[in-house]
Amino acid sequence: MKIGRNDKCWCGSGKKFKQCHLPIEEKIAKHYHQGDEVPTRELLKTKEQIEGIRHAGKINTMVLDKIAEVIKEGMSTEELNKIAHEYTIELGGTPAPLNYHGFPKSICTSINEVVCHGIPSDDEVLKSGDIVNVDVTTIVNGYYADASRMFMIGEVDEEKQKLVRIAKECLDLGLAEAKPWGYIGDIGAAISEHAAKNGYTVVQNIGGHGVGVEFHEEPYVSHVGVRGTDCLIVPGMTFTIEPMINMGVAEIEEHESDGWTIYTADRKPSAQWEYTILITEDGAEILAY
Secondary structure, three states: OOOOOOOEOOOOOOOEHHHOOHHHHHHHHHHHHOOOOOOOHHHOOOHHHHHHHHHHHHHHHHHHHHHHHHOOOOOEHHHHHHHHHHHHHHOOOEEOOOOHHHOOOOOEEEEOOEEEOOOOOOOOEOOOOOEEEEEEEEEEOOEEEEEEEEEEOOOOOHHHHHHHHHHHHHHHHHHHOOOOOOEHHHHHHHHHHHHHHOOOEEOOOOOEEEOOOOOOEEEEEOOOOOOOOOOEOOOOOEEEEOOEEEOOOOOEEEOOOOOOOEEEOOOOOEEEOEEEEEEOOOOEEEEEO
8 A cells, every 4th residue: 555755653642654754664665676575564562462472472471471380290280271271361362272173172282292382181190300482372352472481390411401491592593683673584593503503403394473463474584594584574564483492403393193293203392482582673582481
């Protein structure tokens, strides 16, 4: 849609286009003509949308905080699911994973060699030595936020402890590269370089994603990248960074019967942390963690 310089900005700010998004769009156009991949206007969130996503992020973080308070040896993953579900509802949210393309639970619980999308179960009981990723996505007033954390249960061996630590370092290094007018490839490069330096691999065919108005939006955020490539990062974008770091090979396999659970191909442990972030004029704001 063509907007005049003195027309009101498309974002609903009430400002004239020339005083609001025009400078950003002119800069995007310059990158486009240089041959860069650039985001569409739809990926730049309005002030109203940002506030909605930020609020969803606060509730999503509160749910993960609740999990951190209660998770322990001897609990089933279904117990964690029920706690997360009930607390999300209490806080005024809706668990986004529940019934999403048929997913049967409100959170994902991925233990040891499970990379992601683990389905909570009464039969799956946490034991000392386990590492588990709990992935929570919350809808509040139509807005989405998505984050996950690793938890170490009881006495965890040093190898797994290191994997969990390096996975978090990979996430934070990726976050540091999520700069306005940088590139998605910068994020993947920082993550994959740090993982390789520590003897680990990065899952390549599952990545981060835009989030906020929908559960999964553009852009796709690869955790293996080349600096200066992939989509341009622009203020107003919201997306997840969620590297999956494997102790062994990068290859993964899907559970044959449930159609969701993803394992490492060699059944060695994997670890993952995830943020939802907002790109600002100055850097990145973590909206959910």
